[in-house]
Amino acid sequence: MRNPLSKNIEEIKPSGIRKFFDIVSEMSDAISLGVGEPDFDTPWHIREEGIYSLEKGKTFYTSNAGLKELKIEITKYLARKFDLHYDYNKEVLVTVGGSEAIDVGLRVMLDPGDEVLIPQPSYVSYLPCVQLAHGKPVIINLKEENEFKLTKQELLESITEKTKVLVLPFPNNPTGSIMTREDLQDIADVIIEKDLYVISDEIYSELTYGTKHVSIASLPGMKERTIVINGFSKSFAMTGWRLGYATGPEILIKQMVKVHQFAIMCAPTTSQYAAVEALRNGDADVERMREAYDQRRRFLVEKFSKMGLECFEPFGAFYIFPSIKRFGMTSDEFATRLLKEEKVAVVPGTAFGDCGEGFLRISYAYSIDNLKIALERMEHFIARLEQEKTE
Structure with missing residues (x-):
C-alpha cells in the first residue's frame, strides 16, 4: 500500500513532555511538578x-x-493593562486557545522556505507549527548567563535574507525569564531595521513578579509588525475552556479569520460568554492567584539554593529552571531516576530545545503542601547522588 502519511508530518517529533506523564498516570503516589496548568478552579x-x-x-x-x-x-x-490599542472589529480574533492563534498566525505569514527565528528553551509547539506551515525553523539558543533573555546580538547573528518572523516567547515557558522594556527596545530596533514580523506569545503576561509586563507591540513602530497572542488559560485558570485570542494588523487578522473560519468555525460559545465576565470582573482573582504563585516561587528559589541547585530567579510565568549539570547526568536521566526512585515527575529541559540540556522545568502551579513534599523527596534524591559520587 502507498504510505498514507505526509512526510512533513512524519518528520515532526512528538512532545518530549508526554513520556513522563504517561508513566505518572500509572503511579498512584507520584507527585507531578510538570504540568503547566493552574491548580486553581476557574473562579x-x-x-x-x-x-x-x-x-x-x-x-x-x-x-x-x-x-x-x-x-x-x-x-x-489590553488598553488598560498593557497600553495596546486595537479595533475590536478588524484587529481581534478569538481562537481555541493560544495554541490555535500561534498556528494560524504562522500559516498566514509563511511561504515554503521562509525562516522563523525561535529562541529556545521555549514552548514545545512553536517549532512544529512552523513545520506544519512549511516554514524553516531557525533556533536561537538562549544562555543561562543572560537569564535566558534574547539579546540583540543573538538576534542579529541569526537573521538571513530568508528570515521573516521572530517568535518572542516571554514571559517564558520553561525558564520563567522575562524581557524588560529596555530589552525589548533593542529587539524592536533590529526588527524594524531588518523589516521582520513578530509573533509575541504573551499568555503569561499577568504572571510577572516585581515588574509589570511590557508588550513589544506597545513600542513605537511595532504594532503594525506584531501579532500578540494571549488567552485565558493561565491568568484566569481556564485551561479546559480552550479560549485564546490574537490581536494584530488588520491585513494579518483578516487572513487569520479566514483560516480559522474553514478549520474551526468559531471558538466555543459558552467559553466566550464566561471570558467576558473574566475580563470585566476578574482582576481580583488574577491578583489572588499571582500572589500565591509568587509565594511558591520564592519558596522554590530558597529551597533550591539550599540544595545547591544553581538557578537564576524567574520573574515570570509559573516555572523554575534549575541546573543539574553538576551531577554529570543528562536531563532525561536525572528526571527518569527522580521519577522512579522518589516518585516526583519533572520535565527534562531538552523537551524545550537542545539547549535545555542540563536543566529541569519545574512548575509551581501546585499547592505549597505538594511542593514541600516533592522538594523533600528531591533532597533525598540529591543526597543519594552526592553519596554515589564519593563511593
Whole structure:
C-alpha cells in the first residue's frame, strides 16, 4: 500500500513532555511538578456566567472572529493593562486557545522556505507549527548567563535574507525569564531595521513578579509588525475552556479569520460568554492567584539554593529552571531516576530545545503542601547522588 502519511508530518517529533506523564498516570503516589496548568478552579463568578449562558440557550455559533462583546472587552483589557490599542472589529480574533492563534498566525505569514527565528528553551509547539506551515525553523539558543533573555546580538547573528518572523516567547515557558522594556527596545530596533514580523506569545503576561509586563507591540513602530497572542488559560485558570485570542494588523487578522473560519468555525460559545465576565470582573482573582504563585516561587528559589541547585530567579510565568549539570547526568536521566526512585515527575529541559540540556522545568502551579513534599523527596534524591559520587 502507498504510505498514507505526509512526510512533513512524519518528520515532526512528538512532545518530549508526554513520556513522563504517561508513566505518572500509572503511579498512584507520584507527585507531578510538570504540568503547566493552574491548580486553581476557574473562579466561581466566571463559571456561573458560562452556566447562565447555557441556561439562557446561548448555544449557537458566534461570528467567526468571536463574540462582539468579548472582542470589545479584549480591546479594553489590553488598553488598560498593557497600553495596546486595537479595533475590536478588524484587529481581534478569538481562537481555541493560544495554541490555535500561534498556528494560524504562522500559516498566514509563511511561504515554503521562509525562516522563523525561535529562541529556545521555549514552548514545545512553536517549532512544529512552523513545520506544519512549511516554514524553516531557525533556533536561537538562549544562555543561562543572560537569564535566558534574547539579546540583540543573538538576534542579529541569526537573521538571513530568508528570515521573516521572530517568535518572542516571554514571559517564558520553561525558564520563567522575562524581557524588560529596555530589552525589548533593542529587539524592536533590529526588527524594524531588518523589516521582520513578530509573533509575541504573551499568555503569561499577568504572571510577572516585581515588574509589570511590557508588550513589544506597545513600542513605537511595532504594532503594525506584531501579532500578540494571549488567552485565558493561565491568568484566569481556564485551561479546559480552550479560549485564546490574537490581536494584530488588520491585513494579518483578516487572513487569520479566514483560516480559522474553514478549520474551526468559531471558538466555543459558552467559553466566550464566561471570558467576558473574566475580563470585566476578574482582576481580583488574577491578583489572588499571582500572589500565591509568587509565594511558591520564592519558596522554590530558597529551597533550591539550599540544595545547591544553581538557578537564576524567574520573574515570570509559573516555572523554575534549575541546573543539574553538576551531577554529570543528562536531563532525561536525572528526571527518569527522580521519577522512579522518589516518585516526583519533572520535565527534562531538552523537551524545550537542545539547549535545555542540563536543566529541569519545574512548575509551581501546585499547592505549597505538594511542593514541600516533592522538594523533600528531591533532597533525598540529591543526597543519594552526592553519596554515589564519593563511593
